[in-house]
Amino acid sequence: MILMILMIMMMLMMLMMMMMMIMMMKMMRMRRMRMKMMRMLKKKKKKKMMMMMMMMMMMMMMMMMMMMMMMMMMMMMMMMIIIIMKTMMTHTPPPTTPIVKTAYAQEIRMVL
Numbered sequence: 788m789i790l791m792i793l794m795i796m797m798m799l800m801m802l803m804m805m806m807m808m809i810m811m812m813k814m815m816r817m818r819r820m821r822m823k824m825m826r827m828l829k830k831k832k833k834k835k836m837m838m839m840m841m842m843m844m845m846m847m848m849m850m851m852m853m854m855m856m857m858m859m860m861m862m863m864m865m866m867m868i869i870i871i872m873k874t875m876m877t878h879t880p881p882p883t884t885p886i887v888k889t890a891y892a893q894e895i896r897m898v899l
Contacts, residue, residue, distance in 0.1 A: 792871060799864055806857055810850065817846055 824839050 792868060813850060
């Protein structure tokens with residue numbers, strides 16, 4: 788059980804690393820784009836500039852979305868781990884009676 792949790796943690800870490808790498812790549816691309824934009828400003832190419840701006844905005848939005856998703860994932864995983872740990876510590880079987888079940892759900896919601 789504990790091994791399983793550890794494995795999950797490792798997997799998550801790997802995923803995070805991958806995401807970070809992608810982010811870095813995107814950042815680099817953004818920087819290059821900015822450089823291009825500067826050059827265009829000097830040469831006064833309006834239409835192209837506009838296009839570039841749009842692209843930049845899109846990229847930024849994507850980045851934000853990615854970040855949000857990552858945060859959400861992290862939170863979810865943390866919750867899962869905490870719940871698993873709690874169950875492990877007490878060694879109580881998951882409650883079956885409806886009243887207790889609702890209480891359990893509420894508790895989890897509170898944690899969330």
